[in-house]
Amino acid sequence: MDVAAAKALGAGIAVIALAGVGIGIGNIFSALVTSVARNPSARDQVFGLGILGFALTEAVALFALLIAFLILFT
């Protein structure tokens, strides 16, 4: 297999992690919507927590993306 093809394949495999991150972010926002729907007055406190969880989960996606970039562009 030539190197360019292997790089493209490797980058593709590296971003499989995004599937898990997608599930995670979906979970976070579904929980956020449910809790705000149940108790709208808690919105301000819950929203900050939700954004924090989103950012922490998104970081995992970015680690995978970073590996893909490293494979592709270096």
Place this chain on the structure above:
Amino acid sequence: MAAEEHAIDALGQFKLTTALGPLGASVNFTQSNLMMLISGLLILGLMYFGARPQAVVPGRLQALAEMAYEGIRKMCIDQIGEEGKAFFPFVFTLFMFVLIGNLLGLLPFSFTYTSHIAVTLALAMTVIVLVTVVALRIHGLHFFSYFFPTGAPKLLAPIIIPVEIISYLSRPVSLSIRLFANMVAGHVMFEVFASFILMMAASHALGSFGVVGAVGPMVLNVLLMGFELLVAFLQAYVFAILTCIYLHDAVHLH
């Protein structure tokens, strides 16, 4: 392949060059440093001119300055407790520096200094060193009980303590990589979609259809710009709130 002549140079935009002509070149003053200087001046200007009118009904600039100030102050006190007032200047400085850096980077021909791991790691290391020093000053050697949560079974100590130490040491890594990777990913996406516009419009195979089709990536890039504005604010907010959470741990030990 026709695409080869328009190869996507996604990481070229992060290359450092010297700014301010021969004077800057002689002291290795890069455009990253220039943007940091500009952002510092912008923050000082915002706070100076925002705080000066002291109107009861604030104007736009004063409202912006007050919103940022009061928002971060409230976050500090909510997260850290009453002791948070002492750390507010530090957290506010970090937040504004990261926020203005992220936003300045979205302007054409500018440079995002937060897209360099050297910058974000330096910021994160500052936070972690401060957190450790604060914890040691307040709690003395009692600080090391942080690595073994009270109530955990003694039998599990050989497992819990290394895990807690690793998680403590990985804080600066995750804090810096989160900000840096977010910025790099956003700007690489801009670059890739901008390249798609050129590749489609210049394609011989597609002809005039390509020029019309190039509107697609163009629209996507505009939408991405809106998303990146959100990300720029969100990452600054997350950086500040995580700093607050770490400081809370240092002040209260769990």
